[in-house]
Amino acid sequence: xxxxxxxxxxxxxxxxxxxxAVNYAAEIAAKTGTTATAIIINAGDASLEDxxxxxxxxxxxxxxxxxxxxxxxxxxxxLNHVAESEASSIVIFxxxxxxxxxxPRLAARMKAGFVPGAVDYPQTDxxxxxxxxxxxxxxxxxxxxxxxxxxxxxxxxxxxxxxDAAAVAATxxxxxADLLASRIKVKEVKRETNELSLPEAxxxxxxxxxxxGPENWGMIEDLAKQLGAATACSRPxxxxxxRPHHEHVGQTGIAIRPNLYIAVGISGAIQHLAGxxxxxxxxxxxxxxxxxxxKAADYGIIGDAFDVVPKLIEAVKKFKAxxx
Amino acid sequence: MKIxxxxxxxxxxxxxxxxxxxxxxxxxNNVQYIVNPYxxxxxxxxxxxxxxxxxxxxxxxxxGGTDMEAIIRKAFAIGxxxxxxxxxxxxxxxxxxxxxxxxxxxxxxxxxxxxxxxINYNGSSxxxxxxxxxxxxxxxxxxxxxxxGTTATIECDIDGGTEVLECDFPLVISAAKGMxxxxxxxxxxxxxxxxxxxxxxxxxxxxxxxxxxxxTLAQGRTTCKMIDAENAGSLIExxxxxxxxx
Ligand SMILES: Cc1cc2nc3c(=O)[nH]c(=O)nc-3n(C[C@H](O)[C@H](O)[C@H](O)COP(=O)(O)OP(=O)(O)OC[C@H]3O[C@@H](n4cnc5c(N)ncnc54)[C@H](O)[C@@H]3O)c2cc1C
Numbered sequence: 001x002x003x004x005x006x007x008x009x010x011x012x013x014x015x016x017x018x019x020x021a022v023n024y025a026a027e028i029a030a031k032t033g034t035t036a037t038a039i040i041i042n043a044g045d046a047s048l049e050d051x052x053x054x055x056x057x058x059x060x061x062x063x064x065x066x067x068x069x070x071x072x073x074x075x076x077x078x079l080n081h082v083a084e085s086e087a088s089s090i091v092i093f094x095x096x097x098x099x100x101x102x103x104p105r106l107a108a109r110m111k112a113g114f115v116p117g118a119v120d121y122p123q124t125d126x127x128x129x130x131x132x133x134x135x136x137x138x139x140x141x142x143x144x145x146x147x148x149x150x151x152x153x154x155x156x157x158x159x160x161x162x163x164d165a166a167a168v169a170a171t172x173x174x175x176x177a178d179l180l181a182s183r184i185k186v187k188e189v190k191r192e193t194n195e196l197s198l199p200e201a202x203x204x205x206x207x208x209x210x211x212x213g214p215e216n217w218g219m220i221e222d223l224a225k226q227l228g229a230a231t232a233c234s235r236p237x238x239x240x241x242x243r244p245h246h247e248h249v250g251q252t253g254i255a256i257r258p259n260l261y262i263a264v265g266i267s268g269a270i271q272h273l274a275g276x277x278x279x280x281x282x283x284x285x286x287x288x289x290x291x292x293x294x295k296a297a298d299y300g301i302i303g304d305a306f307d308v309v310p311k312l313i314e315a316v317k318k319f320k321a322x323x324x
Numbered sequence: 325m326k327i328x329x330x331x332x333x334x335x336x337x338x339x340x341x342x343x344x345x346x347x348x349x350x351x352x353n354n355v356q357y358i359v360n361p362y363x364x365x366x367x368x369x370x371x372x373x374x375x376x377x378x379x380x381x382x383x384x385x386x387x388g389g390t391d392m393e394a395i396i397r398k399a400f401a402i403g404x405x406x407x408x409x410x411x412x413x414x415x416x417x418x419x420x421x422x423x424x425x426x427x428x429x430x431x432x433x434x435x436x437x438x439x440x441x442x443i444n445y446n447g448s449s450x451x452x453x454x455x456x457x458x459x460x461x462x463x464x465x466x467x468x469x470x471x472x473g474t475t476a477t478i479e480c481d482i483d484g485g486t487e488v489l490e491c492d493f494p495l496v497i498s499a500a501k502g503m504x505x506x507x508x509x510x511x512x513x514x515x516x517x518x519x520x521x522x523x524x525x526x527x528x529x530x531x532x533x534x535x536x537x538x539x540t541l542a543q544g545r546t547t548c549k550m551i552d553a554e555n556a557g558s559l560i561e562x563x564x565x566x567x568x569x570x
Contacts, residue, residue, distance in 0.1 A: 010483060070482075070489060072452065072462045097483055100440075101464040104452030108421060113533035116447045129537060136443050138341045140540050147533045183461045184491045187477070191485035200483075203570065227570065245467070245502050246481065251337055251443055252361050253501060260569040271337045274443075277542070281567040283559065284548070294548050299562065303553030315557030319564065 003029045003036045004088035005056065006079060008098060009046035017094035017156040017200060019054040019163060024121070024154050025092040026055025026165070031124050037086050039173070041067055041078070052168035054161070059170040060086075067175075068182040072101040077179040080109050095153035096199065103153045112149035119155050136251045136274035155278075156200065157257050198247065201230035204258045206249060206276070208234035210265020210286065210305055214242040219309045220264060226316040232256065234266045250275035265305045268293025285309070325380030325471065325493075327371045328428055329404065330438040330450060332386060332414070333395045334360040337443065343539045350444075350539070357391070359398050362439025365506040366499035370469055371437055372403040373504060378471060381405045383431070387414045387423045393522060400517035401509035407520070412527035415535065417445070421453035422530035428458060434493040435476060440465050440500040451498035461495045467502030 005025035007018035022038050029036040038056035040048065042063060051059045060082065068074050079102065083091055091106060093099035095117045107114035115130050119140065122130035127144050130152060134141045198204065205224040211217060217231075224231045231247060238248035249256055251271040257278030264285045266272060273296050276282070284297040287304050294300045301308055335341070336356040344351040359368075371382045384399045384407040386392050396407045410423045428436060436458075438451040448464070455462030467486065468479035474493045479486055481500065509517075551559050563570045 070487060072455070072464065076456065097465060097481060100448045101452060101462065104417065104447075104449040105456040105462060107449075107533075108418065108453040108456035111531065111533070114418065114447075114449060114453075115534065116449055127537075133542070134445055134539070135335070135341045136446060138542055139343070140542060141445075141536045142538045142540075143534050144537045145534050147531070183495075184463070184489050186487060187490050188488040189482070189485065190487065197484045248501060252365075255446070260563065260567070274337075281563065281569045282545070283563075296545055297548045298545060298567065299551060299559060300548045301551050301553055301556055301559065303556065308553055308556045311556040312559065315560040318557070319560045319570075 001034050002058070002086050002088050003034060003090045003092060004079070004083050004086055005036060005038050005092040006099070006102075007038050007040045007051060009040065009043045012045050014046050014050045015094070016161060017096055019050060019161045020156065020159055021092050021094040021154050022051055022054035022056050023159060023162055027121060028090065028092070028124070029057070031121075037088065039079070039082055041069060041075075048170040049167035050163060051170070053163040053165050055165045056168065059168055060173040061170045062173050062175055064175065064180070066180055068180070068184060068186065070186050071182045071184040072105050074180055074182050075102045076105040076109055078175050079106050081175060081179055082173065083110065089148055090150045090152070093151070093153040095155050099153040103151050107151040110149045110151065111147060112151045113145035113147040114151045115143045115145060116153050117155045118152050119158050122152070133278065137255065137277050138274065155257070157202070157259075196230040198230045198232055199254060199256055201256070202258050203227050203229035203260045204232050204256060205229045205262045205264070206232035206234070206266060207237070207264040207305075208266030209236050211237075216306070217243070219313065223262070223309055223313050223316070226313055226320070229260070234272055263293055264309060266293060267291050268296055325374065325378055325435070326431070326433045327375065327380060327382045328431060328433040328436045329363065329368045329371050329382060329384050329399070330386070330424060330436070330454070331363045331368065331384045331395060331399050331407075332360045332439070332442050333357040333388065333392060334443045337361070341541065343541075347538050347540065357395060359395050360439050360442045362441060362499060364399070364402070366501065366503040367437040367439050368399055368402060368404065369504035369507050370499060371435070372507075374469070374471055383407060385410070385424050385427055387412055387420045387527070389413060396522055397517045398509070400520045401513040402507050403513060405520065407522050409522060409524050410527050411524050415532055417447050417449035418453055418533045419530045421450055421457055423527050425454055425457035426528045427525065428454070434474070436460070436494070436496045438496070438498050440498045448498070451496050455496035458496065461491050462497070463489055463491065463495065464498045465500045466497045467500050469497060469499075469503060
């Protein structure tokens with residue numbers, strides 16, 4: 001028996017969320033007296049040593065250019081094959097876009113109980129239970145997994161990443177060609193090159209209708225750039241086309257939980273909060289002292305964004321200079 | 325073209341979330357149910373747009389008790405042709421996927437659409453499970469869907485961007501924001517909804533792979549530290565020294 005953890009690389013590095021998932025798998029392996037095996041597909045020149053340092057006892061590299069990684073069916077067949085050959089009854093993912101496509105498929109294939117978006121370690125004495133957010137972050141449910149096989153995807157940014165274990169050498173793992181037949185053709189890939197990916201960002205600067213118009217987003221982008229943060233927005237702002245759809249956070253956009261969420265000119269409607277209330281620290285800047293967002297914030301500034309944001313930009317510049 | 329849209333119900337987005345029976349069940353008292361927004365705004369409306377331009381039918385499928393019927397009629401009012409209710413309490417996503425797969429196997433559907441997640445259980449599970457049980461390709465988090473002949477062209481989010489995929493029928497797709505704009509049912513739609521066929525079928529046996537044992541409400545924030553606007557810059561020091569997030 002072993003615990004299998006699916007990992008990915010991006011831009012020549014193992015993704016941070018993948019390292020977190022390896023930490024998580026290693027901890028569960030230690031608790032249940034087994035080992036953690038990390039699997040990565042076409043890692044390119046990413047350093048596979050980092051997977052061992054994050055706690056994997058074994059690292060398998062599937063290096064095969066004919067794998068269509070955009071096809072959840074292909075990835076499911078590969079992972080099912082690896083889980084069988086490694087006798088893994090638990091498979092761990094980080095709950096990112098790949099996991100959303102592949103993890104439920106794999107769970108159905110393995111007849112494994114599936115918990116998507118787990119927020120802490122499972123209880124493994126007696127019944128196997130694990131917590132996950134429900135009702136768009138308004139509550140937490142304890143799920144019991146009844147089946148012997150289990151698939152769990154970990155909500156990213158739930159734990160600090162540790163890489164203090166010993167590196168292990170990666171083994172090449174060959175998959176049978178008949179698993180790779182794909183019915184999906186990739187026509188085009190569009191990457192927004194310089195932007196930080198919002199779900200993975202640790203710092204986020206977000207703005208709402210209080211900004212009055214798209215022409216005023218310069219200062220929001222500037223503050224984000226100075227902080228090294230990603231940008232986000234409220235729903236009406238993306239609906240009227242001031243900002244792109246992928247920046248829309250909330251119950252009907254994406255849910256994020258960065259370390260820092262700065263909300264500028266956003267009232268704090270319940271549907272907006274549902275997507276951001278998992279953030280570690282929330283700062284609210286609003287000219288209306290009655291704005292509901294202040295009730296969900298750690299720090300608040302009552303004031304005009306057009307006056308406060310430039311002050312923050314200056315303060316960040318000064319802070320950065322003092323750190324050098 | 326035959327399209328199947330999976331429809332689930334969800335508490336209204338402003339509903340107060342509370343639990344009963346020693347925190348083992350969701351308290352439905354005073355809770356208004358709506359069509360799960362992703363199922364309605366994106367999946368159903370895009371299915372209807374495709375039908376209107378290319379011809380075909382849009383059938384909805386839901387797993388639930390009689391209280392589900394008001395939700396199904398809402399989908400009819402928006403424009404679905406007919407609907408199926410599989411008469412069982414949905415226990416988890418796998419159970420629901422088994423039910424819908426068993427129905428869809430006989431249906432000859434070209435495209436099966438689901439919302440990217442429900443706003444109550446936030447699992448993003450159904451589409452993927454269904455695709456696996458039906459042995460069909462699956463594209464999750466699609467933001468655009470077009471059809472030419474028997475081929476679907478789908479745009480979906482990937483890490484740090486988007487990609488455009490092509491796939492022949494049949495396939496399963498989960499719909500995210502961008503696919504369509506919400507539609508408000510008109511009077512004619514509401515009248516027509518009453519007479520459309522809502523077929524009730526019996527569930528199949530399925531394993532109970534997971535179950536919720538208990539719920540707890542998320543902890544809110546207790547205090548908000550106010551900073552004078554004149555002195556806004558001091559926030560940055562606090563974020564560094566106190567909150568330790570920068
Ligand atoms: C089913 C449903 C789902 C929804 N899903 C989402 C979702 O996912 N995400 C989401 O965000 N919303 C969602 N909404 C919409 C939500 O209810 C709110 O309408 C929306 O979040 C409001 O956006 P806002 O805060 O940008 O705008 P407003 O509510 O208009 O607030 C603007 C704020 O800016 C402040 N302001 C104005 N000028 C200034 C200034 N110069 N300086 C500082 N502050 C200023 C105002 O005081 C006000 O608080 C949903 C609604 C429904 C019904």
